[in-house]
Structures are given as C-alpha cells and as structure tokens.
Amino acid sequence: DGGITQSPKYLFRKEGQNVTLSCEQNLNHDAMYWYRQDPGQGLRLIYYSQIVNDFQKGDIAEGYSVSREKKESFPLTVTSAQKNPTAFYLCASSLGGPFEAFFGQGTRLTVV
C-alpha cells in the first residue's frame, strides 16, 4: 500500500540527547515536510524539502536539522539545542503545486 510511514509512534529520550525521527514515503512525491504540534494547537512547519538534496527552514527550525539524500526519506533530528522538544511530530509529502499533502500518523516525542 502507498503511504507515509513514521516510526516509532512513541519515543522517549533523556534531556540533552539528540534524537532522529524517521519518515519514509512510497508515493513518489517530490516534496516532504515536518510539522510540530503542541497540545490544543495547530501544526507548525519545521522544515520542508521540494526535491532531493534541497531543504528549506520553516517557521520554527531552530534546534532541528534534516537531510534529504533519497526521494523516499526525510529524517528529522531533534537536537539538544531545541528548548522544548516534547511534542507530536508529523511528516507529510505532496506532489507540490495545488495537490494535497498526505500526512503520516505521527511520532509522539517525550523528553525527560
């Protein structure tokens, strides 16, 4: 089945540790995105990539890093510089232009 896979669904880390969230898609989409959602809030854009080996900062990129070495994969690293990393992280992909974005089921990160 085509879709976007985020893993793991739940992730726990100690404060000060970097952690990488996985996002894979087999929809042959060029564009991929990472969003963060805090309780009771909408989604905020962290990073996006329109094509392999290219990515752009979103609205809240500080403390995060990404890579786009393959079309299918867009991992997000939450670094120790991110002050409030505990959140629900969502990955999405799209064909770009007017086409809709498809979202994964999210990773809930808890930093203790």
Add this chain to the structure above:
Amino acid sequence: DAKTTQPPSMDCAEGRAANLPCNHSTISGNEYVYWYRQIHSQGPQYIIHGLKNNETNEMASLIITEDRKSSTLILPHATLRDTAVYYCIVRVVNTGTASKLTFGTGTRLQVTL
C-alpha cells in the same frame, strides 16, 4: 498566506448536515482554500480544496462565496466518525512548489447521537 478565522467548536447531531464556516476576508486572487481534518492523535487528512467554484467530492462539499471572503465545508450526513478538528487553510499555489500549509487552531466538531 491569508489568515483564517473559524469557530473553536461546533456540535452536530448524527445524520444531520454539518456546516463548518471559515472567514478569510484577506484572501487574494491566487490563493486556494483547503480543508483538512484531524482525528485525535492522528495525522491530518485532506478533505477538499477550491479556488472560486464550489466543489464536491465523496467526503464533503465546499461552498465559496462570490467575493471569496468566506467559505463553508459541508458534511452532508455527519457520523460519529466525523468527530475531529477541522482546519481551513488558504495558500498561494505555484506549480512545482512545495504545498506549505499554515494551520490555525481549527474547529472542533463533535457529532452526537
């Protein structure tokens, strides 16, 4: 991208039509209206989008006013599974560019028996 205003919450009886309003009075001519919904603790799901004309698909209908300053998402026969947060988003669309979406806090629709 233009900002949107939605009521924070709405209720709807199961089997009735749910009409979710969205105000986007500062929308410009090249901005589309998109609707997504998010069921608790899941990723958002695309519902429908439009530019000027009304649109309908298997999930919902989108009614855009003639001046494009507001729109209404209609779920014709709401079920309990339609309970979710509904987001109205407007964005400029350029061919080949990323579909960056700016999410507000949406409308929490509660469908009841």
